[in-house]
Amino acid sequence: MSDDPIPGALRLQAGVCTSFGSPFNGGMLQHMAGDYEAGGPVRQLLSPWAGVGARQLFDEAVPLRLINAFNHLALSGEAAELTAAYPAPDRPADPDAAWPIARAAIGPHLEHLAAFMGHEPQTNEVRRAGCLLGGFLTVAAETGLPLRTFELGASAGLNLYWDRFHYRLGEAEWGDPASPVEIPVDWTGPLPPLGAEVQVVERHACDRRPTDLADPAQRRRLIACIWPDQFDRLARSRAAIDLALARGVQVDAADALAWTRERVAPRSGTATVLYHSIFWQYLPAETRAGLEAAIQDIGARASASAPFAWLRMEPPMDNLAVVELRLTLWPSGEDRRLALVHPHGATVAWEADQE
């Protein structure tokens, strides 16, 4: 038996895609794993990772780079047959029919596919705002202050305007019903303090490689990271892109550690909130340690009139299979888990009591 980890990594990602609502990508990845094992053209696309270990394949999100590259090619219109074989709202997703067409497209479009795979996928998942919302509301309710928000690893910045979305949390709702961005969340457990007064007076964000939404090529790259048979996700992202562009979204191109040290500090009369989602696991261990120290240092400078919150939607580093929403709020520095959540924000199991 071969000890090459690539086919196993592709099949693992296939299972994740299928169980997270993309049977099309799941089926395509199964075909890709088989093609790789049979020495087909997928092997050439993955040649930059020949001989690397399973951990590196995971860290560099190689299966996602591969599957998203085909979506990018289909979206580009450069391979008309592939575009026609990809899912559309009026056409059932059929990976068995699409795969031979995708395979035949590899040769003529090798450069396009390889170029896309040259850097990590940069998703920006709008529905994660439905998880973060409860944390922002908790900070607003407990401090009674306007919020200054700072997002790390914000990608295109689609979640900077979380307070302009409309949320459906099971039977409850929050936000402007006229918002073009609708966030449905399958909610269990108590509700967060929906009546808290929320006013965002400043919003800032950084990413080491921000997606510039004004650039059509970068916008397409972002869209290509959304699984092609998830039409609701696609529509939500497009609406959030329009909203962010209309508001003149700005994401600083910066490393999170340097940016946090330079930009984030408590300010009197406001609650300063540092937040991030599905970002922490991508940091090298020394950056994580540096950020934790910087955050503790900011917390130590907080006071009742200038509180500081660290809100994060992340898997614990010793168990990447679950995602938690956690909040640490200074000056007390109390740390708590608010909820267990779905990695894309589809479900929230709220734990914190709001009495």
Ligand SMILES: C[S@@+](CC[C@H](N)C(=O)[O-])C[C@H]1O[C@@H](n2cnc3c(N)ncnc32)[C@H](O)[C@@H]1O
């Ligand atoms: C998986 S994406 C998540 C994006 C967004 N937070 C979301 O939930 O949709 C992770 C993001 O972290 C960014 N990132 C990774 N390391 C970083 C660093 N050291 N400093 C700033 N951004 C970083 C990546 O560029 C990428 O945009």
